[in-house]
Amino acid sequence: xxxxxxxxxxxxxxxxxxxxxxxxxxxxxxxxxxxxxxxxxxxxxxxxxxxxxxxxxxxxxxxxxxxxxxxxxxxxxxxxxxxxxxxxxxxxxxxxxxxxxxxxxxxxxxxxxxxxxxxxxxxxxxxxxxxxxxxxxxxxxxxxxxxxxxxxxxxxxxxxxxxxxxxxxxxxxxxxxxxxxxxxxxxxxxxxxxxxxxxxxxxxxxxxxxxxxxxxxxxxxxxxxxxxxxxxxxxxxxxxxxxxxxxxxxxxxxxxxxxxxxxxxxxxxxxxxxxxxxxxxxxxxxxxxxxxxxxxxxxxxxxxxxxxxxxxxxxxxxxxxx
Numbered sequence: 001x002x003x004x005x006x007x008x009x010x011x012x013x014x015x016x017x018x019x020x021x022x023x024x025x026x027x028x029x030x031x032x033x034x035x036x037x038x039x040x041x042x043x044x045x046x047x048x049x050x051x052x053x054x055x056x057x058x059x060x061x062x063x064x065x066x067x068x069x070x071x072x073x074x075x076x077x078x079x080x081x082x083x084x085x086x087x088x089x090x091x092x093x094x095x096x097x098x099x100x101x102x103x104x105x106x107x108x109x110x111x112x113x114x115x116x117x118x119x120x121x122x123x124x125x126x127x128x129x130x131x132x133x134x135x136x137x138x139x140x141x142x143x144x145x146x147x148x149x150x151x152x153x154x155x156x157x158x159x160x161x162x163x164x165x166x167x168x169x170x171x172x173x174x175x176x177x178x179x180x181x182x183x184x185x186x187x188x189x190x191x192x193x194x195x196x197x198x199x200x201x202x203x204x205x206x207x208x209x210x211x212x213x214x215x216x217x218x219x220x221x222x223x224x225x226x227x228x229x230x231x232x233x234x235x236x237x238x239x240x241x242x243x244x245x246x247x248x249x250x251x252x253x254x255x256x257x258x259x260x261x262x263x264x265x266x267x268x269x270x271x272x273x274x275x276x277x278x279x280x281x282x283x284x285x286x287x288x289x290x291x292x293x294x295x296x297x298x299x300x301x302x303x304x305x306x307x308x309x310x311x312x313x314x315x316x317x318x319x320x321x322x
Contacts, residue, residue, distance in 0.1 A: 022090070040084070067119070071293060131230065167203070
């Protein structure tokens with residue numbers, strides 16, 4: 001006797017799931033998957049190297065390093081949620097995904113995507129305190145306080161994302177189950193529901209504005225205050241040193257927000273007519289910053305650069321002469 005457990009969603013069951021359809025009109029989609037695979041491998045290698053370097057060097061155990069490690073963990077996580085599942089879907093045509101897996105992926109993909117922008121805001125907060133209150137920095141920004149702030153941000157983003165994803169999971173999906181995307185994004189999934197989704201659309205719009213432009217507004221305000229403080233420093237050498245400490249973070253912000261802005265412009269102006277091409281561009285813009293972040297940070301931070309090189313290429317010990 002076979003017993004099947006079915007969890008109901010609206011007037012349909014969870015055991016049927018969805019079908020992911022994307023890149024059908026791209027003749028070179030295997031090359032795209034190959035590029036994304038390389039992006040994923042480099043993301044893992046660079047971010048894990050960064051994390052191990054921080055753990056092995058006690059001189060790097062400070063609030064700024066906690067914020068950088070938090071960003072590295074987020075970078076690994078977001079690309080791990082998106083890229084590996086694309087291989088069986090678009091290389092081996094195993095494009096069926098269950099309801100539970102789909103909404104789990106939806107949550108974690110948007111969760112870590114939101115954490116990316118909030119993690120950049122954490123780095124801006126650290127630079128704000130370091131430059132505007134240099135003498136009080138060890139008191140204001142302790143490791144414990146930075147850890148508490150990071151934990152609070154993770155909880156905040158969890159609360160931001162759990163409601164729209166849960167709401168979408170309870171919609172009745174009784175018509176098409178074909179998701180026109182490379183993964184279970186919120187937008188392409190909830191529009192398939194055979195019910196009024198106007199509230200879901202408004203909620204998604206507000207949420208996107210909050211998680212993108214909220215941290216960006218904080219970053220811009222922080223660096224406005226930082227620039228005013230830098231210009232008040234006594235000598236050009238002091239001003240350059242203070243500015244150089246912020247340059248790396250500004251590059252990370254540009255790497256993240258410029259592709260997002262470009263994708264938004266391309267999508268709204270309808271400059272790209274092919275839906276598959278737009279999906280491919282969006283996928284690359286989301287997965288590229290997690291790969292570039294550790295490279296930029298390591299190369300632009302002298303102390304960290306030296307530590308990474310020593311970790312990757314241990315110095316040779318000269319033989320002892322008797």
